[in-house]
Amino acid sequence: MLTVDPVIITLALLLDLTIGDPRWLPHPVTLMGRLINLLDDRLRRRWLDLRLAGVLLLVTTVGVSAGVAWLFLKALSHLHPLAGFIGAVIISSTCLAARSLHKESARVATALASGDIESARCYLSWIVGRDTDQLEEPEIWRALLETVAENTSDGIIAPLFWLTLGGPVAAISYKAVSTLDSMVGYRNERYLLFGWASARMDDLLNFIPARLTALLLIISAALSGHSATGALRITLRDRLKHPSPNSGHPEAAAAGALGVRFGGAASYNGISSMKEYIGNARLPLDADSYSGMIQLMYISTILMGAVCITATLLSGGSCVTFK
Numbered sequence: 001m002l003t004v005d006p007v008i009i010t011l012a013l014l015l016d017l018t019i020g021d022p023r024w025l026p027h028p029v030t031l032m033g034r035l036i037n038l039l040d041d042r043l044r045r046r047w048l049d050l051r052l053a054g055v056l057l058l059v060t061t062v063g064v065s066a067g068v069a070w071l072f073l074k075a076l077s078h079l080h081p082l083a084g085f086i087g088a089v090i091i092s093s094t095c096l097a098a099r100s101l102h103k104e105s106a107r108v109a110t111a112l113a114s115g116d117i118e119s120a121r122c123y124l125s126w127i128v129g130r131d132t133d134q135l136e137e138p139e140i141w142r143a144l145l146e147t148v149a150e151n152t153s154d155g156i157i158a159p160l161f162w163l164t165l166g167g168p169v170a171a172i173s174y175k176a177v178s179t180l181d182s183m184v185g186y187r188n189e190r191y192l193l194f195g196w197a198s199a200r201m202d203d204l205l206n207f208i209p210a211r212l213t214a215l216l217l218i219i220s221a222a223l224s225g226h227s228a229t230g231a232l233r234i235t236l237r238d239r240l241k242h243p244s245p246n247s248g249h250p251e252a253a254a255a256g257a258l259g260v261r262f263g264g265a266a267s268y269n270g271i272s273s274m275k276e277y278i279g280n281a282r283l284p285l286d287a288d289s290y291s292g293m294i295q296l297m298y299i300s301t302i303l304m305g306a307v308c309i310t311a312t313l314l315s316g317g318s319c320v321t322f323k
Contacts, residue, residue, distance in 0.1 A: 006309040008085070009163060012092035013305045020099030028094050028172060032065055032179045040184065040194075050193035058180060058197045065176035069169050088168045095163065095171040097155035098301045101148060102294055108144050109290050112137060127151075129182075131267040141285035145293050146262050149217075149254035150247045152297045154178055157216065157304050158209035164308040177201050188269065203245050210246035213300065214239065214253040220299035221257035226292060231257035234279050241276035248278065255279025257296060258289050 021027055039060060043053040069091055077084030104127050111120035120140050125132040128147050135143065158178070163171040181202035184195035214235050222228035234256025235249065241263070242248030255262050259282035263275040283289060 015093040016096035069172040091168040095159040153213035214249040216300040217253035259283040
């Protein structure tokens with residue numbers, strides 16, 4: 001038996017903040033991606049109804065991911081309770097992305113600071129879904145800040161939320177849905193029907209975390225000397241202007257806190273898109289606003305960690321049995 005207690009959350013968070021995701025260590029998301037690619041190809045060959053095939057893709061991917069994590073922890077717990085505990089910490093840590101989000105976004109910022117716009121476009125393409133090959137510096141900064149704001153919710157706050165509610169298996173299940181959404185949750189000809197179930201499940205699982213992230217960013221703005229009143233005002237005004245039912249909440253809070261404006265023209269697979277503006281362009285999108293966004297991200301992460309640890313302390317932990 002394994003207890004999801006404050007120590008697991010604390011160690012998992014510290015592990016992510018200090019080490020992140022070493023490239024030499026196999027990452028669950030990589031394995032999930034391979035499974036999704038395999039199922040994408042196989043289900044399209046055998047299923048005429050793409051919506052039904054998409055539901056099967058969702059159920060299979062989440063089921064396999066959760067099942068493997070559960071069996072892995074069960075096996076470790078049978079070897080020794082400490083092995084199960086360490087396994088739970090490691091699995092939980094792989095679901096968090098604070099350090100990797102900072103590391104990957106910093107590549108773009110560093111390239112821009114050195115005047116290497118081609119490298120900045122390349123590095124940006126690794127972490128965003130939009131076309132980057134024609135973006136100029138202001139557009140690169142905008143895309144960079146938008147993705148850090150959005151992934152503060154998707155990659156940090158949401159996994160911590162589900163980790164606290166259901167332990168490492170719940171966190172892995174959330175990560176599987178998030179990976180599905182990033183791979184098949186597009187509104188294009190190929191994935192409109194096939195990725196519908198995954199996209200809707202991702203919307204559901206992020207509903208509370210996205211709004212919680214906005215609140216945490218508002219508090220973080222007050223603690224870091226940014227505009228908490230601006231964050232609150234822009235969140236209330238612009239949170240529903242994003243095409244996603246969830247992404248607009250953290251983006252609006254971040255834009256208001258930093259005094260910048262998100263949204264505008266973008267291109268996805270050669271198709272132009274115009275998003276509504278979020279925030280007011282009081283300050284430019286540049287290295288200073290990026291540094292402010294990273295600061296807000298880390299403070300929000302620590303605040304969420306404190307909330308989760310306190311919740312598990314007050315609840316006494318929830319038992320997850322591997323017998």
